[in-house]
Amino acid sequence: MTDAKPLLQVENLRVTFETETGPVKAVRGVSFSLGRERLGIVGESGSGKTMTGRAVLRLIRPPGRVEADSMIFDGQDLMAASDREMRALRGQRIGMVMQDPKYSLNPVMNVGDQLTEGLRQRDRIGRVEARAKAIAALEAVHIRDPERVMDAFPHELSGGMGQRVMIAMMLIPEPDLLIADEPTSALDVTVQAEVLSILDNLVRDRGMGLIFISHDLRLVSRFCDRVLVMYKGQVVEEIAAGDLLAAKHPYTQGLLNCLPRIGGARGPLPGLDRSGDWAKDATA
Amino acid sequence: MSLIEVENLTVTFRVKGRAVQAVQDVSLSVDLRESYGLVGESGSGKSTILRAICGMAPVTAGTIRIDGETLPTPRGRAFSRQVQMVFQDPYASLHPRHTIDRTLSEPLAIHGLPGSDAKVVKALEDVGLPTSFRFRYPHQLSGGQRQRVAIARALMLEPSILLLDEPTSALDASVQAEVLNLLNRLREERGLTFLMVSHDLAVIDHMCDRVLVMQNGRAVEELSRDALASAQMTTDYARSLFDASADRMLAPARGA
Numbered sequence: 001m002t003d004a005k006p007l008l009q010v011e012n013l014r015v016t017f018e019t020e021t022g023p024v025k026a027v028r029g030v031s032f033s034l035g036r037e038r039l040g041i042v043g044e045s046g047s048g049k050t051m052t053g054r055a056v057l058r059l060i061r062p063p064g065r066v067e068a069d070s071m072i073f074d075g076q077d078l079m080a081a082s083d084r085e086m087r088a089l090r091g092q093r094i095g096m097v098m099q100d101p102k103y104s105l106n107p108v109m110n111v112g113d114q115l116t117e118g119l120r121q122r123d124r125i126g127r128v129e130a131r132a133k134a135i136a137a138l139e140a141v142h143i144r145d146p147e148r149v150m151d152a153f154p155h156e157l158s159g160g161m162g163q164r165v166m167i168a169m170m171l172i173p174e175p176d177l178l179i180a181d182e183p184t185s186a187l188d189v190t191v192q193a194e195v196l197s198i199l200d201n202l203v204r205d206r207g208m209g210l211i212f213i214s215h216d217l218r219l220v221s222r223f224c225d226r227v228l229v230m231y232k233g234q235v236v237e238e239i240a241a242g243d244l245l246a247a248k249h250p251y252t253q254g255l256l257n258c259l260p261r262i263g264g265a266r267g268p269l270p271g272l273d274r275s276g277d278w279a280k281d282a283t284a
Numbered sequence: 285m286s287l288i289e290v291e292n293l294t295v296t297f298r299v300k301g302r303a304v305q306a307v308q309d310v311s312l313s314v315d316l317r318e319s320y321g322l323v324g325e326s327g328s329g330k331s332t333i334l335r336a337i338c339g340m341a342p343v344t345a346g347t348i349r350i351d352g353e354t355l356p357t358p359r360g361r362a363f364s365r366q367v368q369m370v371f372q373d374p375y376a377s378l379h380p381r382h383t384i385d386r387t388l389s390e391p392l393a394i395h396g397l398p399g400s401d402a403k404v405v406k407a408l409e410d411v412g413l414p415t416s417f418r419f420r421y422p423h424q425l426s427g428g429q430r431q432r433v434a435i436a437r438a439l440m441l442e443p444s445i446l447l448l449d450e451p452t453s454a455l456d457a458s459v460q461a462e463v464l465n466l467l468n469r470l471r472e473e474r475g476l477t478f479l480m481v482s483h484d485l486a487v488i489d490h491m492c493d494r495v496l497v498m499q500n501g502r503a504v505e506e507l508s509r510d511a512l513a514s515a516q517m518t519t520d521y522a523r524s525l526f527d528a529s530a531d532r533m534l535a536p537a538r539g540a
Binding site: 044045158159160188189190191192193215216217254255258259260261262263264266268269270271272 | 462483490491
C-alpha cells in the first residue's frame with residue numbers, strides 16, 4: 001500500500017469553462033497525491049468532484065480547459081502527453097467507471113460485444129478467448145449468470161447489473177488506477193455493499209489505486225483510506241477516513257450533521273450553514 | 285378506523301403473456317395524521333403500492349379504502365382533492381415548458397377553484413421559495429427548488445394525504461435535510477397524513493412513525509419507530525437491510 005513514489009501526483013489542477021458570461025471555474029487549484037490506496041472525493045453537486053476525476057483523464061472538451069502545474073501518473077506527465085499517448089493510457093492504465101449505466105453503455109450493442117470490443121480491437125485477441133475473458137470479468141463482479149448477461153442488451157439489465165457490467169468492462173484491461181464516479185449511487189444498499197466489496201478486493205489483490213467520487217460522506221468514510229472534501233472547486237479538508245467524525249472544517253461537519261440517523265433526534269435537521277468565512281474564501 | 289386501509293393488495297403486470305406480480309397480498313393501514321414508511325430494495329413493490337392507490341397500477345386482488353370507502357375506478361376528482369403524490373425525480377415530474385405559475389395553477393383550473401393568483405403566491409411562500417420564481421421554468425431551478433415546486437403543486441388542492449415516492453433520493457444531503465424539514469413542518473401545520481417510500485432507512489426513521497419492510501412484492505415485517513431505532517427486527521431480511529444502511533457506517537465502532 002505504501003509505495004515510495006505516488007501513483008498519481010496532481011499539483012494545482014484547474015478546470016475552467018468559458019461561457020458567454022465569463023469563465024466558470026469548476027475546479028480551482030486542487031492538489032493531491034495517490035498511492036496504491038483508496039482515495040475518496042466527497043462534495044455536493046457542483047463541487048467539482050466529477051470534473052476533477054475527468055480532468056485526470058483529460059476528458060474535458062472545449063470550451064472547457066484543464067490546467068495544472070503538474071499531473072504525473074506513474075512517471076508520465078499527463079499534461080504534456082499527446083492525444084495519442086492519452087488514448088493509450090485511458091482504459092488500459094487508468095479506467096473510469098461512470099455514474100449512470102443507462103447513459104454510459106451503448107444501448108444498441110449487446111453486453112458481450114461491448115466487453116470484448118476492446119480486447120478484439122486493441123489487443124487483437126481471438127473471439128473465443130475474448131469471450132472467455134469477458135465472462136471471467138463478469139464473474140469477478142459477482143454476476144450469477146454471465147452467459148445470459150453477455151447476450152443481453154443494456155435495457156434488459158437492472159441498474160445494479162448495468163453498474164457491475166461497467167465495472168467489469170473497466171477491469172478487463174487491469175488498470176493501475178480506477179476512477180469511480182458515484183459507482184454505487186444508483187444501487188440499493190445491499191447491492192451497493194456488494195459492489196464496494198468487489199472494488200475493495202481489487203485494490204487489495206491487484207494493488208490498484210482507486211479514486212472514489214461520491215456525494216455520500218458516510219459511504220466514503222467506511223470505504224476509503226483518505227477523504228478529500230470539496231466545496232466550490234476547492235479542497236476544503238483532507239482527512240483520514242477514520243477521523244471523519246472528528247472533522248474540523250465547518251463544511252465537513254455540516255455535511256455530516258444534516259444526515260438523518262436511525263434513532264436520532266426527530267427535530268428539524270440542521271441545515272448547512274454557508275455564512276462562515278470559509279465559504280467567502282471559496283467564492284473569492 | 286384508519287384513514288388509509290390496504291387489504292390483501294395484489295398488483296399483476298402482464299408483459300408479453302408473462303404475468304409479473306409486483307405486489308403480492310400486502311395489507312397495511314395508516315391512521316389519520318400518521319406518517320407511514322415503506323422501505324425495500326428496487327423491485328420490492330413499494331412504489332407500486334403508491335401507484336395502485338392512485339389507480340395507476342393494475343390491481344388484480346384486494347381492496348383499498350380511504351376514510352372507510354372503497355375507491356372508485358377511475359379515481360375521479362374527489363380523490364385528487366384528498367390524495368396527492370410527490371415523485372422521486374423533480375427533473376422529470378415537472379412539465380419542462382410550463383412556468384411554475386402554470387404548473388401550480390393547473391390543479392385549481394381543473395377543479396374550477398377561484399383565486400389562483402393569490403393561492404400560487406401563498407403556495408410558493410409556504411414551501412419557502414421566493415415569489416419571483418413564479419414565472420420561471422423548471423430548468424431555471426435547482427433540484428431542491430424543483431422538489432419544493434412539486435410539493436407545492438401537491439398541496440394546491442389542500443389534500444389530507446400525501447403519497448411521497450422517494451422525495452429526496454435525487455437530492456444532495458444538505459438539500460435533503462431542507463426538504464425533509466419542509467415536509468415535517470407542513471405535516472405539522474396542516475395535519476397531513478404521509479405514506480412515504482424510501483430505500484434509506486435513516487430517512488424513514490426520521491420521518492415515519494411506523495415502517496413496513498418489503499421484499500419481492502411481499503410485506504416482510506412492520507416495525508414501529510422504537511423497534512427500528514433499537515434494532516428489534518425479527519426477520520433476517522429486515523436486519524440485513526438495517527445492517528447495510530449507510531447510516532450504520534458512521535457508528536463509532538465502524539459497522540459493528
